[in-house]
Amino acid sequence: MQDTIRVAVVGISGYTGAELARLLAAHPRFELTMATSRDNEGRPLQELFPELRDTGQGELVVSAPDTEDIAARCDLAFLAVPNGAAMEMAALLLDKGIKVVDLSADFRLRENKTYTYWYGMEHTRSELLQEAVYGLPELYADRIAKARLVANPGCYPTSAILGLYPALAEGMIHPEGLILDSKSGASGAGKKLKPDFLFCEIENDFRPYGLGGVHRHTPEIEQELSGVAGKDLTVSFNPHLLPVDRGIISTMYADAAMGASLDDIAAAYSSRYRDTGWIRVLPQGEIPRLSSVRGSMYCDIGIIQDRRSGKMIFVSAIDNLCRGASGQALANANLMLGLDMGAGLGPRVV
Amino acid sequence: MQDTIRVAVVGISGYTGAELARLLAAHPRFELTMATSRDNEGRPLQELFPELRDTGQGELVVSAPDTEDIAARCDLAFLAVPNGAAMEMAALLLDKGIKVVDLSADFRLRENKTYTYWYGMEHTRSELLQEAVYGLPELYADRIAKARLVANPGCYPTSAILGLYPALAEGMIHPEGLILDSKSGASGAGKKLKPDFLFCEIENDFRPYGLGGVHRHTPEIEQELSGVAGKDLTVSFNPHLLPVDRGIISTMYADAAMGASLDDIAAAYSSRYRDTGWIRVLPQGEIPRLSSVRGSMYCDIGIIQDRRSGKMIFVSAIDNLCRGASGQALANANLMLGLDMGAGLGPRVV
Amino acid sequence: MQDTIRVAVVGISGYTGAELARLLAAHPRFELTMATSRDNEGRPLQELFPELRDTGQGELVVSAPDTEDIAARCDLAFLAVPNGAAMEMAALLLDKGIKVVDLSADFRLRENKTYTYWYGMEHTRSELLQEAVYGLPELYADRIAKARLVANPGCYPTSAILGLYPALAEGMIHPEGLILDSKSGASGAGKKLKPDFLFCEIENDFRPYGLGGVHRHTPEIEQELSGVAGKDLTVSFNPHLLPVDRGIISTMYADAAMGASLDDIAAAYSSRYRDTGWIRVLPQGEIPRLSSVRGSMYCDIGIIQDRRSGKMIFVSAIDNLCRGASGQALANANLMLGLDMGAGLGPRVV
């Protein structure tokens, strides 16, 4: 029997916090020792999440976020706080020797000015931007394993990057003219009290939003895909809101590079993703669906070539809360602490 | 008080049949005199559609399809039967002097060989292919008004053609490289008994299907857009299944032609669609949503230019059953019989 | 061509306001002349409800609620404001000669102290409680036709009263021991910004709430059913929240009175509801479903006797927004102004 590793979730009250609690309950080594939320201080977790009642975890009393306290009682902290609120918190925790997985966007962009442009505020801890490792295990497992601070990827970027990375890395598609048509479930917006997110506004509806290069996940996708492609590229990223709670499907359109056939490209995906664990490259002719990845770490990828136009179509499916946020955060924490990447991230849930 | 016009719905038992019944109930001039369905002969309509109980219409007894009978008792017939079953039925009815609006695909494609290629059967009444008018009122109102036989457009093509027509007609986008990413509610597949369409298979799911140029609506879209553009074009049409009952959103990507600005293009849409009644070109910056067109004839169109890639993005939203099928059929019938195009097609429903 | 009757909707921004706007758009005589909302003053209606764009109605600019203004420009006002906010507004409008249909609960209970007990506030216009007519047309059409002030029934009470009234009025069920198990769609809660009403909290969920006699519709149901039964009765009313936007099904359990058979009871329902227009008593063995009444004024009623316990089971289905709120308000306004009760309330919508 190995020692327990104590972890904190800072900002437990949102959907990513709830998902972290769910996943930590099944983790063989991690124990959720602290859960913080300014608005819910003093309440047991099961008041916020009735599904946790009598699970052992549900009785944990929510505390106010206090970095001293976290440092004294935990080995690693997951930050599930709003953009802008994480940067100082992360710095303080790192100073006290605590490892940090940040689920906000604060450390995802390497360029200070890019952050300021897209998030409309100064980065007060920009010295950490270069140190932070972008937490996509299929690309950066080695660096994550040595990191003090991991910037957990956004949900859309996880879907987009995993779906395009092998083709770009191998130069099999043109890096220009990429069109990303992404569709996400409503939990991707978080637990925000806005009329647009009420049940009656989403049920029976479907809506594109943030079209045309204005969504904040755009620079994150471009940063990572540019890195993979070895040259700066621009994408047209266009998100849509699905009437489901969980999941993202990205349908992505690209031009094949001269000489790259569908078979070549499919082989490259299979090769790049062999033995990575969670990427399932579907056989030719099969297309991912959201329900196959629900609640799991899987990313299902389908590759199709339009028989008329020749266009390459890449479809990726993930669960935005698990693979696109909290489950990926857990995988990063596993790596940072020397555990098996998949510890506690079992095959699949409902 | 004007005379009643007697109409038949041949193949009442599916979703388009039900929608026709719903709409006809509110029509000022049409009366549903015959409703046929081989499987439901002898049953009152309200057994098939409990919402019609005690509406006057619900008591109508379903009969077997008999062209003699239809010709004797009706002025116009709506054919809501499967592809392949409509061609003979239409020919027989025309021979007897009955006007026909065909909701199947049998008369949508002008080329016999294109029909055979996509639908996998011979067209036994190909002599009617040139006579049949494609029933998209915004494009062909004059010809529809004089037609004996109208081929009612498919749901996806309605959405695609209305969304791209002005830009192509004005030469403001390149006719090459068009990418159509369309998302449809489940009623678009009809009332088919396949496991894929069970509630538990669609709820909590979202799935692309028929990607890469294999969906049968592809040639219909290409035929009409080629006509509009004045040259043969190829599209990459990619449908997705939404977990909603009704509605289609198409997000369509195109390259602006040299010199065509977003403002120019928006102005062309406003101009082309002025006074057409059901096309709502949204103000710049606004994006259509499915719920705004539910149960109505509206087609909402949003035009966006990607600020990074310059790509033009056209979004169109329709109700697939009303605008994309039965409501459009009714508008065509209105035109064919000299009525106001919008008769019985009130502003909007739930 | 008859004159237009000008009406105001005070509190247009919620779901009942939107439903009033939808219905008024199809009304042959009423014109929505004023729409008020403190939070949305100066905005055109179509900004609040994009489905109204270009309908004529969508361009109406929302104003602040001003009774002088309403009196000057309207003949009747619909109050769709919160409980407690309607009482003064109604009194002021009545003083100025304007007829009022109040969709709040302020004038539904005839006893001042009952109002105070259940709504936790003093009624400042209790002198109007006796004058206000409870706006259930099947019971009180004559009185509604002469009323200045109509208290529009609650959604659950509409469902419960219509489902039990004939049996109670005929003494065919015991007035004691009534159990009402009601299930409502989410729009019944209004457009409130509470976490419980977010999409992700309702999708995939179903929850009882307010069980055990604590829901505020309880006294309203008891007041009306006591009146019908001719003696004070108590019900056990138990609401549940369905993951749908619209509709209420109440499953109600009662003991048959000595000598009353299922046939007797069914005959009483058919007799009482003959010629009332919107009540559909289903044939024996049939059970209502929500989708049959969606968007309509219908109330479908099924009557079943448990073959083992002998218990009588009454099932009623309504659309909570149309029949249970705004449509019923419109029917009341029709009666108050001498129009046909059903004017503008067509057969059915999607």
Next chain:
Amino acid sequence: MQDTIRVAVVGISGYTGAELARLLAAHPRFELTMATSRDNEGRPLQELFPELRDTGQGELVVSAPDTEDIAARCDLAFLAVPNGAAMEMAALLLDKGIKVVDLSADFRLRENKTYTYWYGMEHTRSELLQEAVYGLPELYADRIAKARLVANPGCYPTSAILGLYPALAEGMIHPEGLILDSKSGASGAGKKLKPDFLFCEIENDFRPYGLGGVHRHTPEIEQELSGVAGKDLTVSFNPHLLPVDRGIISTMYADAAMGASLDDIAAAYSSRYRDTGWIRVLPQGEIPRLSSVRGSMYCDIGIIQDRRSGKMIFVSAIDNLCRGASGQALANANLMLGLDMGAGLGPRVV
């Protein structure tokens, strides 16, 4: 490392089969060695359930059901076949020394004639009816542990019996006049190809069905509750179909026995269910919701007393596929094979 126990799922293609596959994938000791389905012989499991791809389990090839084969290769079989098809299969497997958990209704009713009355066929293996143990672990764990044949309870009965058992066992409610108003998700009907179960027929709908004592789960509920109460009782069981995939909420109404207070009753529930693992008796004033038990073995119970009528209201919530079928089957198999009852049935899933 302990030995693997080999199990078969006979009838893998339905929803309970899929749920068994999901749960077995996470089980520490059981290995799914055979999966049978006449219609899918020769296909790998991942073709039926794409979510199983690359999980190790997905590659298992479906075979035709052959009792010799099952006996040769497995230690225990789960029968997930239709009612009537299980009885012979179970008998043959028992003869060959294989333990059986039967998810059909074939061995749930102890009286041969009751089976024939409700299921409309003769029981060809009625000699096993007395031997079969009703597989509700909270009531019969000891007997299950010694059984060769366990009749896995129906989903509604699991919900009803767990919700009422302590009150009846303690004589705290009257056994007469029980009203059970139950609401189930659509997977309860299985993967049947009937128009009623298509997505468009359930979305936006809610419908009672089988009201008045005609649902086949009625005798099963009565058999078990009669046993608990120590006298024959009759219930009014009334099911409803929810527009969700999973879950059952039963709202159950009873009269308190003389002298039994709400506190007494609540205390009896807490006492009876202490240390049983999966029953969560909620604190007074709290009410179960479906989402809290989704995908889990939990049964959440709320106890409320109507403050006006004095009626006792018991609410139970379960996941119909996990607790109400496949998860419970696994718990029974655990007991039958000497494992911990909860092995492989972790805390909770999405």
